[in-house]
Amino acid sequence: MTKKRATLLAFLACLVATSSLATASLAATAAAYRVLIVDGTQTLASTMRVVGLAGGIKRSGVADVAVLVAASLGPFDVPLHGWRQPEIPYDVILLVPRGVDDRTAPRIWVLVAGDPRANPLVAQAMGLLAGGVDRAFAGIASAAGPLDDLWAALAASYCVQEGWLR
Numbered sequence: 001m002t003k004k005r006a007t008l009l010a011f012l013a014c015l016v017a018t019s020s021l022a023t024a025s026l027a028a029t030a031a032a033y034r035v036l037i038v039d040g041t042q043t044l045a046s047t048m049r050v051v052g053l054a055g056g057i058k059r060s061g062v063a064d065v066a067v068l069v070a071a072s073l074g075p076f077d078v079p080l081h082g083w084r085q086p087e088i089p090y091d092v093i094l095l096v097p098r099g100v101d102d103r104t105a106p107r108i109w110v111l112v113a114g115d116p117r118a119n120p121l122v123a124q125a126m127g128l129l130a131g132g133v134d135r136a137f138a139g140i141a142s143a144a145g146p147l148d149d150l151w152a153a154l155a156a157s158y159c160v161q162e163g164w165l166r
Contacts, residue, residue: 033091035063040073040098053136075105089166100141107144111156113165
């Protein structure tokens with residue numbers, strides 16, 4: 001019975017996150033950008049939250065979304081190491097580590113190249129995505145960008161160097 005409740009709760013959280021992210025982004029006037037979500041979660045509930053977040057971003061119409069499943073992505077693992085590089089780099093990468101499931105990883109990393117304050121479109125995109133992450137993972141994990149945490153800045157620098165982020 002507890003498993004059914006957890007699944008139902010995760011599904012409802014995804015619906016709420018999806019609708020609120022879509023509503024917020026319809027009000028935004030940002031140009032289209034590319035988003036990559038790297039899903040390292042290992043439970044159905046967390047995966048449903050990632051799916052809801054990706055669906056909300058996609059339905060907003062302001063971003064193209066791709067999702068990679070990385071079963072071994074820990075909270076401080078080198079992101080995307082060993083994966084084939086994309087033809088066109090992404091504007092934003094969201095790293096959802098496996099520790100989100102058991103609350104050992106309280107952060108979902110929002111990676112952008114450079115200082116997001118320098119580009120208003122990137123700053124707006126980060127705000128929308130951070131809001132969507134906070135809604136989808138309410139109470140479990142929060143969004144952290146390069147201005148919030150050194151790990152996000154280091155991971156973003158690595159992704160730029162490897163051709164994943166522009």
